[in-house]
Amino acid sequence: MRRRSARKHPSRPLLRRSRLIRLLGALLLAAAATGAGGGTAEAAAPAVPADDTDPRARVVPVPATVTPGGTPYTLTRRTAIRVPGTAQARGVGDYLAGVLRPSTGYPLPVTAAAGEDGIRLRLATTGREVEDLGAEGYRLEADADAVTITARQPAGLFHGVQTLRQLLPAAVERRTAQSGPWRVPGGTITDVPRFAYRGAMLDVSRHFFTVPQVKRYIDQLALYKINKLHLHLSDDQGWRIAIDSWPRLATYGGSTQVGGGRGGFYSKDDYREIVRYAQSRYLTVVPEIDMPGHTNAALASYARLNCDGVAPPLYTGTNVGFSSLCVPKDVTYDFVDDVVRELAALTPGPYLHIGGDEAHSTSPQDYAAFMDRVQPVVAKYGKTVIGWHQLTGARPAEGAVAQYWGLKGDEREVVAAAKAGTKMILSPGNRAYLDMKYTKDTPLGLDWAGYVEVRQSYDWNPGAYLKGAPASAVLGVEAPLWSETVSTSDHIEYLAFPRVAGIAELGWSPAATHDWDAYRVRLAAQGPRWDALGIDFYRSPQVLWE
Known part of the structure; x- marks a missing residue:
């Protein structure tokens, strides 16, 4: 497992220099990819779609099934997080509010009151709509009126919330107020894990x-x-x-x-x-x-x-x-x-x-x-x-x-x-x-x-x-x-x-x-999110980071 002796720990300046070198390398690869006859196979990945209408362009892990389309949902100062159900489900709603409030500046009250608008977290233990979701799966539906996440168990709601985070602009992860807008692409995601x-x-x-x-x-x-x-x-x-x-x-x-x-x-x-x-x-x-x-x-x-x-x-x-x-x-x-x-x-x-x-x-x-x-x-x-x-x-x-x-x-x-x-x-x-x-x-x-x-x-x-x-x-x-x-x-x-x-x-x-080529496009979209979260990541030249 650990067969070689460790090297001396690098200093933070060394890490910064390494990241700078790799960032410059990635920029050179990107420039080569756009030049006539230039570039390499690694540098030829398509850019992330600018309109962000397809969840498959941004979400990691990629959801099992996605049906994009319809009017996006936009968070506003009037948005509420609706969580009728158990204390565990309420905990997921509180967690989501804690992620979204600092960057949006919105109050985002977490309420048990039913409604057809806002962000709705639903637990449904029976019925055809959840029979295929298992213990960790979820269904996320977004339209002009609401984002609805449905699951059989609170774990599914929590995983659905992670997808919702990635559907929003990366700036939503910052701890200070940002300008927005905060749009979620319209469509339906049905998602379950491959492995337990x-x-x-x-x-x-x-x-x-x-x-x-x-x-x-x-x-x-x-x-x-x-x-x-x-x-x-x-x-x-x-x-x-x-x-x-x-x-x-x-x-x-x-x-x-x-x-x-x-x-x-x-x-x-x-x-x-x-x-x-x-x-x-x-x-x-x-x-x-x-x-x-x-x-x-x-x-x-x-x-x-x-x-x-x-x-x-x-x-x-x-x-x-x-x-x-x-x-x-x-x-x-x-x-x-x-x-x-x-x-x-x-x-x-x-x-x-x-x-x-x-x-x-x-x-x-x-x-x-x-x-x-x-x-x-x-x-x-x-x-x-x-x-x-x-x-x-x-x-x-x-x-x-x-x-x-x-x-x-x-x-x-x-x-x-x-x-x-x-x-x-x-x-x-x-x-x-x-x-x-x-x-x-x-x-x-x-x-x-x-x-x-x-x-x-x-x-x-x-x-x-x-x-x-x-x-x-x-x-x-x-x-x-x-x-x-x-x-x-x-x-x-x-x-x-x-x-x-x-x-x-x-x-x-x-x-x-x-699929590597599709994955590295979605991975590139994670870069600004990691920056917003303060994650000190390796900017691989195999990925055309946003």
Whole structure:
């Protein structure tokens, strides 16, 4: 997963210079594309339609079906957000008002009063109009009188609101009053996700990120209908979650990070706040405690977890594969039971990730024995096991999920497990890993999986990726962001955007809609939105940014 040492963190001026170089390159490509006989295939993408009448020109992920046409709806000072229904639906209305009020300057009252005008959020649990929407789908209809979003569940309303945001001008994302006008194209969108699991992972172990930083990333992910936040809470360089029965894990094991910084950890209340905030954006938190390898922070905290009873020093480098819990010791499983019990009690979602990758210091026999004892512990506390795909080399428990991070999709044990019924989350390193460098010249990231430009990250089919495995084995996709070279929110955004938007589209949109040339036009329309949101993104020369 993380096979190369990190490079020195670039300074913000270096990032700015890199972005300037790429912006100039994109302008040159655009100029070449308009010249007689000049340009390249990458530079020949059509511009986003100026009239914005077709939602397919702007929305990422692209909706399943779109019927454009009719008179646009225009927000005015008289617009109300009408949300008759549950408290959860009301929460979606309040969220939408919070997005729209600063930029429009309009009061946008959220009301339970019925009406045929304004922005209407409707929950309908029965009837033909919603029978095809499932738990996360929605229907958005816009005409001169109203925008109506209909769903079976509040999650569907929330996803519909994200589409509505993208149908409005990008300036709607700003936190100060803008001039408008605020028009929504007329037509109907009916939209459901392709995969149930659409995730992003943040490594808070190599470098620690605060609760506000995690919340910021959650807000960014929610815009693209990501519904899982995988938090990598432990590794060799840091243990980031308080465990009452083993307090030194956090206070000592969490006291540093890559490069020797002060580190940090989440108290249980901190973690509960992350979970609560993620739930308010319809993301489920998936916590990971990586084991039996990637455990130096735990081994340094408690000598008795080591086979020789001697605690190693804390580690602040970036090598992998050198640490292991002591598989034969009974105390190892007391430790695992306590950690899983406390973490499961904090986590309302169904999954708990046990890692399992790069256990090079654990023999294959010990690895299989460890997984045989640990997977039932996760089940005992009511959670479904997720493990990195090395779990398929042991004996995956019934119902366990494997997360694939390889490069080719042809690993014999992975394919065999998929055929036997083990569900797969796809995160191929040379496609979905957000910590890979875009090019040799980009200042952040690693390159053990190669350079991953925007097209390579987007242009693959999850349903057909594992060679010989059935498409039905794929639970979904996830975009991991490892933090060897990442220490600020600015760094997170530069590596995640634009690529996380493409992974989100692969997870949400139907396979039949997959088309790079169409996607990069819609992606170009996200640039002004990211600018308005203050997202520090990589301006790939493969995209003609607006």
